[in-house]
Amino acid sequence: MEGEAGAASKEPKTARGEATRRAILDAAEKVIGRLGYSEASIGSITREAGVAQGTFYIYFKSKDEIFSELVREMGRSLRHRISDATADIPGRLNAEREGLRAFLAFVAEHPELYRIVQEAQFVDPEAYRAYFRAFAEGYRQGLAAAAASGEIRPGDAEIRAWILMGIARSLGERAVVFGHQTPVDELVETAHDLIVNGLKR
Amino acid sequence: MEGEAGAASKEPKTARGEATRRAILDAAEKVIGRLGYSEASIGSITREAGVAQGTFYIYFKSKDEIFSELVREMGRSLRHRISDATADIPGRLNAEREGLRAFLAFVAEHPELYRIVQEAQFVDPEAYRAYFRAFAEGYRQGLAAAAASGEIRPGDAEIRAWILMGIARSLGERAVVFGHQTPVDELVETAHDLIVNGLKR
């Protein structure tokens, strides 16, 4: 046998190795978030991590691989954060609001992560699609259930899922990429009002 | 004097040159749209255009430069298309619907262009921001006017502009990047209903 089933990459065997791997991953997040994938060199990552260049390859097979790992890790923590925030909110529309708030808070705290996911569309399209498919599916189920229970008007849950996802992403981008400083609560308020009541007078 | 004020790049002086430059630009659109910026080499572009590699540098200063030009050109034609489609639609909400329809039709016809704009976020951030600022500002003005005239409920026009923009982008991405095949009219229907009436029963 070589390694575990999915065998991400070369797993460390000691606590020391674990710490080094972690340091490299954190450095990569920081550096790639700041410079973007192609500008970030292995050298800049290992420098940031305080290790030699060769050390990188003890823990990761390639530059692509560490990037994929970053994307997956980020997806996990974001999903976790949102499901925590919405776990015991009663009513789909309320859960929707809290999910949006949690999302915006998360991206404000981790602008690098946001940028990385966006870039994954080009660097690792498969990871990117998986990430959004997972999100869309979550939304879709919630909306379908809410329509069935009569909480919201009937309508195509899958398309609506993409609409809500788009709203969240756009507001996140407005803040992170375009630097607008509106407080999260105000964004959530405006968006939720539109989602619930529409624009019509 | 050297050239015109902004002097994009080396302008051709004859019809022959004009045609070659055009061929290279079209080839770049096709190739970069298919392979992405970093995978697309100058060689692959000139091969597609049917000219020698050196010819590229007669008309463009660098790979970056042709990319920026592509982004600008695309922004122009998309804006043009949308303003044509909404020019004489009475009522903001109706114009909104037709704008969305025009946008989705355009991206369905030019998936490469869509991909290129997205990638501009990393390759040419300034062009990217300019592109969306222009869009957001158009939306914002329309919404502010509609709120003032009482067609829609009052609310922050700028945030709402980003919300509507996000909806359009997300549905475009669903089609182009994720390959879902829903007819444009159905998307427009569902989105417009949500935008006008909200989800609430």
Place this chain on the structure above:
DNA sequence: AAGAAATGTGAATACTGATTCATATCTCAT
């Protein structure tokens, strides 16, 4: 304390691909 495994080093390698350049060929004004 000794050997083996794990970890760490950083200089050398290897490759890719953007850009340049010396050299044709073409086009148009005269």
Place this chain on the structure above:
DNA sequence: ATGAGATATGAATCAGTATTCACATTTCTT
């Protein structure tokens, strides 16, 4: 029809950087 600019060629240059490798050092086991 001719010569000066404009356009075209594609092989050579050049730079950047991902990856490898031969050689330390540290840690763990016994």
